[in-house]
Amino acid sequence: NLNNNSNTIQVSLIGGSSVTNTSGTNTLTLSNSYTGGTTIAGGALISSNVYGLGSTNGTVTISGGGVLDLGNLTQQQTSVTLSAGTIQDGTLTNTTIVGASGSNNVTANLAGSGSVTNSGGTNTLSGTNSYAGNTFVAGGLLNIASGSSLGATSGNTTITNGTLDLSGGTQQQALLTFNGNAIATNGTFSNTAVNLNNNSNTIQVSLIGGS
DSSP: OBOSSEEEEOSOOOTTOOEEEOSSEEEEOSOOOOOSOEEEOSSEEEEOSTTTTOOTTOEEEEEEEEEEEEEEEEEOOSEEEEEEEEEEEEEEESOEEEEEESEEEEOSEEETTOEEEEOSSEEEEOSOOOOOSOEEEOSSEEEEOSTTTTOOTTOEEEESSSEEEOTTOEEOOSEEEEOSSEEEEEEEEESOEEEEOSSOEEEEEEEETTO
């Protein structure tokens, strides 16, 4: 358990170990293989090694205004769940991002086969993203703060009981699906097929190109 001030962990963590960061700024410097997961309940946790976060099959949970700093490296986890938190300074690859509640900011880049699910809260993607998985807005508000933040142009985005805000930018997806009580606003979709299902949906974006 990492509390207060600034702490540096220069030992390897293996087996069923886990890491909990509750406050302060703490750094994992070595290659770790622990499988017990990482919890950031406050403060900042810096992973300054490609394998600092343990097994690539691990999970990270961020809450309480906590920050995950990737040390300008490319790292991998099965999933990262945010409930009032930030991911910054690096790239997450092949990782599922879940914005669950609160206000969350992902300024890190998202790559590989990863996906994004916005299930609640207000979540902002502002990195240079190329993730090839799909994007699901299943509640809350997902802000796309740059032209490349919605991932690969071959991806699919589905909105159900939520809002997608393009922040005035232009995005491209293979398919944009409105699944009921869905809103897309404040921007443009280019060369994107649109599928309207169920109940009441609101399209407040421009559709251009081969859409």
